[in-house]
Amino acid sequence: MPARAERPLRVTFCPVNTAGVPWASVQALRRREVDARLVVFERYKLHPEADWSLEIPRDSPLLGRQARQWAALARLLPRTDVFHFVFGLTLVPQSLQFPLLRAAGKKSVMHYLGSDIRGKTPDQLAYGRKADTQIVGSYDATRWVPEAEVIPPGIDLARIEPAPRSERARPLIVHAPSHRGRKGTEHVIAACAELDADLELVEGLHHADAFERYRAADIVVDQLNAGWYGLFAIEAMALGKPVVTFLHDEAVRRTEEAFGTRVPIVNATKETLRDRLRTLVSSADERRRIGAASRAYVEQVHDLERTTDHLLAVYARL
Template sequence: MRVCHGIIEIAGQMGILSGEMKRRGHLAAGFNTFHSYLGYKEHLINTNGYDLRSTAPHIMNFFDVFHFHYASSLLPDYADLPVISAKGKKMFMHHWGNDVRFHEKARENNPFVYTGDSPSNEVMDTRLTKISRYVEEAIVQDYEVLPYVEPYYETVHVVPIAIDIGKFQPHYPLPDKKRPLILHAPTNPKFKGTEFIEAAIENLRNTHDFDYRRIEKMSHAQVIDLYREADLIVDQVLCGSHGLLSVESMALGKPVIAFIRPDLVARFPKDLPIINANPDDVEEKIRMVLDSPGLREKKGRLGRAYAKRVHAKEAVTDQLIRLYKS
């Protein structure tokens, strides 16, 4: 099977999935035009729009399956989609959240959500209408993203975020540590709810002894090294679902705080060990974890087992291969 991923690398997913497909004997490549300080490189062809336009005809002829990400495709204005469709080749559009998070709809079940990273409703609707004219199937990472795209596609599949679990050796919090370390790594502080998290942190300094570090503008490899030292990682408290930081933190054996919308809790696996917190109670939840060294270790071990079972690239790729072949 020859699988093309493109053209925006989100959370390392194109590279991880391409790598696992290659390990299984398939030919896979991720063509990436989005370059950031995170520095994703593995199993990617880092390119630009100009070069991609010149090679697009070859790419469309060569690959069997096209797995696009973040409402993008090979050519401007989705000019490649009717060509690929006419060739009878399989296509999927993988939406990740901010590319489709309609502003008013996001607030229907979530008074905390920040949608400033999303385009206007009109732009998102135009894009989704154009894409779904030729792409029948979409993929989303969870049920928070699902309602935004469901009206446009014939079928929407929920496939979890993938990680290379072998690169994450667990470092469980030590129950007897006197001064625990809390980490928060906001790629976008407004989206993650950093102001609420750090206000809670400052209040807790009056009653608890701990260290806090905010991590920004570092490569992915650098931040993973820092996560290993943490005793608690606070991900995001506005969106209503967890992100890659939560998954990688669980894989490292760390307790995680994030906000899971109450109406979505039942849609996640029952053993999701994330400690649920929103801006109204994040201080209370951090205090609980600081006061319970045993809880930190317990949640860390549960998180490692959960990440291995649900988010390991092997399990996620199994799902994708079934979709590619369907």
């Protein structure tokens, strides 16, 4: 990126706050004296944080949506150096968004968060290559965007203390599906029914309320279909919880190689879930061992300050 005057770098994240990841990045960048903001189409129920909401729900009339989106772009162009798009979305139609930014001398990032690319064809994701760079959150996601930079989602570990050890007789297993079918919830329910443990499903809660339920867990089950873990698992590991989820072996290998640490997640499929959980249910020592390794892993891979360093390095290369 060309040298600027003494003013700070100006970054606009848009147009959604999926899983709170964009908002966390904005807050971290501000602490680094970057003029960062988050502009969203509408505030999400679970993660309503944003600096500016255009208040245009998905079901609003197309012409009205477009009018507000174009007005927002006109307002943001003179006060933005880098447009950081998330979840495969742009502020105005993709066919026009990137040519306009290039003509205006602005840089752009397309940042995928997982379900926005999973299972799509290269042709369906070709629009992302029009940005100056692409980012994905895991090595598993490079199956769809192999040329992308890998920056894992970061969380503010200074705000998350490991949870105290539980003394309950029956371990509590917590599962928080954003979509039951995609997360394999029916298999989680079936496996837990055969164990000497209690199961709590956390659904539809504001993030702050859901987080308190994660804190109470002895064991966390993330998902059984996607092949990698999400923010729920990251937060659970930060709390020192053992996490069970389905992981692709190649993504595990590349992650461990890149970060020089073991992935401590208990890998399970729908067929092996019951046995993996039974081991954890029967051994408090094993839960504590994996929980401690999980916190250390998050400090190495998902610390927001580390991921912000990486993000700033990407901006510097634009």
